[in-house]
Amino acid sequence: MKDLLKFSSVVFEKCVGFINDMPTQTLPEIVISGRSNVGKSSLLNAIFGKKLAKTSKQAGKTRTMNVYNACGVRLIDLPGYGFALASPDEKKRWSKLVEEYFETRTPDLVLQLIDSRRLASENDLQMIKFLCSQKIKFAVVCTKSDKLGTKEREINKNILKQQIYKLNEDSEHKILYTSTNSGEGIKNLKSIISSI
Numbered sequence: 001m002k003d004l005l006k007f008s009s010v011v012f013e014k015c016v017g018f019i020n021d022m023p024t025q026t027l028p029e030i031v032i033s034g035r036s037n038v039g040k041s042s043l044l045n046a047i048f049g050k051k052l053a054k055t056s057k058q059a060g061k062t063r064t065m066n067v068y069n070a071c072g073v074r075l076i077d078l079p080g081y082g083f084a085l086a087s088p089d090e091k092k093r094w095s096k097l098v099e100e101y102f103e104t105r106t107p108d109l110v111l112q113l114i115d116s117r118r119l120a121s122e123n124d125l126q127m128i129k130f131l132c133s134q135k136i137k138f139a140v141v142c143t144k145s146d147k148l149g150t151k152e153r154e155i156n157k158n159i160l161k162q163q164i165y166k167l168n169e170d171s172e173h174k175i176l177y178t179s180t181n182s183g184e185g186i187k188n189l190k191s192i193i194s195s196i
Contacts, residue, residue: 006071007190008049013074016065019100028073028196029105033127034113036080039143039180043113044068044077046180047190053077065097073196076107081123102134108196109137111189116142116177119156120163132168139192140164145177145184153177 016022032040041053053066066077078101079094110131114120120128131138140160145153157175164173174192178185 007047010048010052010068010070010075012052013067013069016067017097019097019104022065022101022105023067023074025105027069028108030073030075030193030196031101031107031110032075032077032113033110034080034143035115035121035123038080038113038115040077040080040113042180043141043143043178043189044075046178046183046186047075047193065101070193073108073193075193076101081127102130102136107136109139109193111141112138113141113143114160116145116153116156117148119159125163125167128164129167132164137173139174139176141185141189142175142177144179146179146182 013023014021032044034040044053045051048068048070052068064079068075068077078098081094081098112124112127112131114124128138128140142157142160148156157177160175176185176188176192178189180186
């Protein structure tokens, strides 16, 4: 596949703790959203083809917005939500940062990550509902697909489709299964990003 965006040339642009520190929106922006420990950093590294995003087995490591520049598009990794051990003040700060992002900027695409082994959480569905209400283009990226069998995948996928349909019958979205271990879905995901 032609590497339209030269993903291997991606650079870490900056770590953002306050919305005013975000770079001016001069490039298309793709947001990566999902709960803590869903595999956002691992997926980014698979897309980039190198270990640029910091990964950890401990949830809640992404506590800021991390901005990457892929030679024509910015990928913005939001803080993971649903981290039980974070303090109330910390959760409030993360929530405010995410809210301010969507209030002040217009992403071209949101990659909403969901662990393929689990059904969408309440927080996942709240985010999807928000994206539908704002008519923001999104794709549901089911991570860790190598961890479940074909039958379980089909069951979970059908339930997820029904959940999204209930939120908005007219929403346009894709559901993509990915695995950073097997490489499943990574080329398709890069193609989706390149199309932006």
